[in-house]
Amino acid sequence: xAKNVLGGELIPCSLDPLTGFFRNGKCDTxxxxxxxxxxxxxxxxxxxxxxxxxxxxxxTPIPEFGFQGCKEGDFWCLCLSRWIxxxxxxxxxxxxxxxxHASVLEFLERDTLExxxxxxx
Numbered sequence: 001x002a003k004n005v006l007g008g009e010l011i012p013c014s015l016d017p018l019t020g021f022f023r024n025g026k027c028d029t030x031x032x033x034x035x036x037x038x039x040x041x042x043x044x045x046x047x048x049x050x051x052x053x054x055x056x057x058x059x060t061p062i063p064e065f066g067f068q069g070c071k072e073g074d075f076w077c078l079c080l081s082r083w084i085x086x087x088x089x090x091x092x093x094x095x096x097x098x099x100x101h102a103s104v105l106e107f108l109e110r111d112t113l114e115x116x117x118x119x120x121x
Contacts, residue, residue: 003102013040013099014075027077035079040099047093094118
């Protein structure tokens with residue numbers, strides 16, 4: 001069973017839109033997930049614009065891949081490197097800790113994660 005950064009069971013990030021490397025709603029991972037889609041975030045207009053400006057358009061639907069596009073307020077399993085990039089640029093989105101994979105702690109301090117914690121579900 002996958003764990004979250006708080007040490008508990010990894011709970012779903014979002015079922016609508018359906019997210020995660022496995023498209024099961026969870027920010028779970030395995031070796032094939034080279035992007036490490038492990039950090040559950042709440043999308044903001046600022047972050048979506050930033051992500052698009054650096055080449056990762058998360059707001060435009062891509063129907064042929066079953067991607068409806070994210071909008072402000074949606075939760076999404078984001079690539080860890082994209083969150084760190086946004087953090088460095090000053091526009092990192094809030095994080096749902098209960099839905100963020102424990103492996104993130106190998107790259108980010110828990111204190112940093114807690115500073116961006118979204119209110120519990």
